[in-house]
Amino acid sequence: MEDLSILLNDLIPAIKGKWCLWGGGLLGLHRDGKFIDGDNDLDIILFDDAYIDYDLLDKESIGSQNYYMNQKIYRKGKKIFKPKNKWIEYCSFIRMKDENKGKNRAEVLRIASNTYSQDYIKPEFTECFIDVEYIKEKDDRYTPQYFRKCYFEKKEIDNIIYKQYGNMSIPIPSNLDIVCERHFGKNWRIPDPEWKY
Numbered sequence: 261m262e263d264l265s266i267l268l269n270d271l272i273p274a275i276k277g278k279w280c281l282w283g284g285g286l287l288g289l290h291r292d293g294k295f296i297d298g299d300n301d302l303d304i305i306l307f308d309d310a311y312i313d314y315d316l317l318d319k320e321s322i323g324s325q326n327y328y329m330n331q332k333i334y335r336k337g338k339k340i341f342k343p344k345n346k347w348i349e350y351c352s353f354i355r356m357k358d359e360n361k362g363k364n365r366a367e368v369l370r371i372a373s374n375t376y377s378q379d380y381i382k383p384e385f386t387e388c389f390i391d392v393e394y395i396k397e398k399d400d401r402y403t404p405q406y407f408r409k410c411y412f413e414k415k416e417i418d419n420i421i422y423k424q425y426g427n428m429s430i431p432i433p434s435n436l437d438i439v440c441e442r443h444f445g446k447n448w449r450i451p452d453p454e455w456k457y
Contacts, residue, residue, distance in 0.1 A: 263388040264295060264302050267322070267335055269428055271390060274317050277310025280420055280431040282410070283391070287444055289423055290436045291451075300341075303391045305404060307417065312392065325384045328353040329405070331392040338386035350376055410443050 264285075281289065283303030288296035295302065306312075312333075314324065325332045328349070334341075343349050354360060354372045363371075393404045403411040416433040423430050433439050440448040 263335060263338075264299070264390070265426060265428075267333065267388060267390060268302055268304075268430075269426070270318065270322060271312070271333055272428060274313045275304075275306070275310065276313050278307040278417075278420070278431075279304055279310050280307075280417070280433055282393075282412075282433075282443075286432055286436075287440055287448060289425060289430065289432065290440060291449060294425070296451075300387050301389050301391055303393065305393045305395050305402070307402065308396060310394075323384065323386075325381075327381055327383065327385065329356065329393075329407075332385035332389045333392060334385035334389040336386070338388055341383045341385050341387050341389065343383065346380065347372075347376070350380060412439065 280286075281302065282305050283301075284296050284299050285302040285304075288294060288299065312324075317324075321336055323334050323336045325334070351368060351372045354375070355363070355368045360368060360371065393407070395402050395404045397414060400414045401411045402414065402417050412433050413435070416435050416439060419434040420431045421434050423432050
C-alpha cells in the first residue's frame with residue numbers, strides 16, 4: 261500500500277482539472293481511513309476537460325500505458341502485472357463496448373475471436389498501478405465509459421470534499437455512504453476477504 265500512496269502522491273501534481281478517487285481506494289479510505297491492504301491498484305476519475313500533464317512526471321520512474329478500458333500509471337522497474345486470464349479480460353472489454361450492447365455471449369465471443377490476435381495488448385504496467393478513467397456528465401450523472409453500473413450524481417461531484425491521507429489532500433465525492441452503497445452494496449461497511457478489489 262505504501263507504493264500506491266507514493267505513486268499517487270507523485271501523480272497528483274500532474275493532474276490538471278477536476279478529479280477524484282473512486283473504486284476500492286475510495287471504499288478503503290472512507291471505511292477504514294486507509295487504502296485496503298493487499299489492493300494492488302487505485303482508481304481515479306478525471307472529469308470534463310481534466311488531463312494528466314505527462315511533462316510533470318518523472319519519466320525515468322513513472323510509466324503510462326493505455327490498456328483496454330482505461331489508462332494505467334505505474335512505477336517502472338517493478339514486477340510486470342500478469343492478468344489471470346487474458347482471453348476473459350479481452351472478452352470483457354469487447355462486451356462493454358457501446359456497439360456490443362445487447363449482444364449475447366456467442367456474438368461477443370465471435371467478435372473477440374476475430375479481433376484478439378491484432379488487438380491484444382501486452383501489459384507493460386507493474387503490479388502497483390493507478391487506473392485513470394475519463395468520464396463526462398450526461399443526464400445529471402457522471403458515468404464511466406466502461407463501468408455503467410457505477411455512477412455519480414452531479415451533486416456528489418459538484419460538492420467534492422477532501423480527505424487527508426498522509427501528506428495528500430485527496431478529492432472524493434460527497435454523500436460517501438450513499439456512493440459506497442451504490443457501488444459496493446448494502447454491506448460495504450463490512451470488509452469481505454473473498455471480494456477482489
